[in-house]
Amino acid sequence: MPTARPRLLYVTDLAYPARGRRYGDEDVFLTSRLRAEFDLALCHPGDAVSLMDAFDAVVVRNSGPVLTYPEAYAAFRERAAERGTPVFNPLTGRGDMAGKGYLTDLTAAGYPVIPTVDRAADLHRLPETGRYVVKPRLGADSAGLRTVTPDALRAVLAEGAATGADLLAQPHVDFVHEISFCFVDDAFQYALYAPRPDRRWELAPYRPTLADLAFARRFIDWNALPYGVQRVDACRTPDGGLLLVELEDLNPYLSLDALDDGTREAFVTAFTASLRRFLAV
Structure with a gap:
């Protein structure tokens, strides 16, 4: 049972070198505010499995792209499922949490997304343009992203399929x-x-x-x-x-x-309230 003050394991990589962003600063600020409501500790994503059983719930925040620690992330998901550990965000997300393949699903369903396909046989579904973008299904932070010509696009996708690269193709917008x-x-x-x-x-x-x-x-x-x-x-x-x-x-x-001060405070209030509701489930 949760303690009077819930214990949160806050997963973050304070030293991740994000381009144009300061992960550490954001999480230091957020945790400084959350401490008024919760007992919490920060940990690197690589340490989450060994620490999570001592806490009531895990909050995953600026932990960096999981492609940089795939084994640790897979172990974390498995452990959370085994123990029924509450995780915020829940591990049922259909967006980037599951890779970028959802873009092909949304394209096929007619949602307003940048048109995306994952097979050379489906290239006819993309609009004709002078440049295309090819990126890994499990990419993040533009890792592996390439801009190619129409003539090269089919060959790049075919090569990716042959090597197991699992690529997505989009028009350059x-x-x-x-x-x-x-x-x-x-x-x-x-x-x-x-x-x-x-x-x-x-x-x-x-x-x-x-x-x-x-x-x-x-x-x-x-x-x-x-x-x-x-x-x-x-x-x-x-x-x-x-x-x-x-x-x-x-x-x-x-x-x-x-953000301005008022908007930032409103976000902190909403985030804290969401965590309270999440822990009460």
């Missing part, structure tokens, strides 16, 4: 800017955007329209997580529409340093 929508549980918290496409992590507050929020909520509803923090990343096309870039549901960086 020219966009006006990228927008990130942050949700706690199913409640929208804030949006940020990158006014300059070449500077992805120079973010500014963004006031979404009702249509923007309806777009983002479609993917939150599709993922159907009972609780947790999710980030819906989209790009604004020249015609004014939005296309999904990714649905980050494992350890989304929150860019709290880009």
Whole structure:
């Protein structure tokens, strides 16, 4: 049974060298606020399995791309399932938590996403363009991403299939800017955007329209997580529409340093309340 003050194991890699982001600063700030409500300890993702049994629940935050520690992550998932350990976010996510294959599923289902296929035989489903993007299904932080010509695209996918590389292909999309929508549980918290496409992590507050929020909520509803923090990343096309870039549901960086004080405090309040509800289940 949980103690009077629940014990949380907060999984983070404070030293992960994220490009344009400071994982450590964000998690030091968040844990400094959570200590008012919970007893908690921080640990590296590689240590989670050996420590998690001493805690009531595990919170996975800025732990870095799991492709850098696949064995430890697989062991963590297995241990959590065996012991019934509550994990925040729950390990049932259908977005980036399960790899980027969901982009092909959403494409086939007609969702507004950057069109994505994973087989050379399906390339006819992509719009014709002068450049295409090829990336690993299990990629993160642009690792392994390549831009190729139409003539090279089929050969690259065929080579990937032959070597087991498991690649995805998309048209190279020219966009006006990228927008990130942050949700706690199913409640929208804030949006940020990158006014300059070449500077992805120079973010500014963004006031979404009702249509923007309806777009983002479609993917939150599709993922159907009972609780947790999710980030819906989209790009604004020249015609004014939005296309999904990714649905980050494992350890989304929150860019709290880009928020004004009131918005940041509102997020902390919502995050803390979500954890309380999660622990009461």
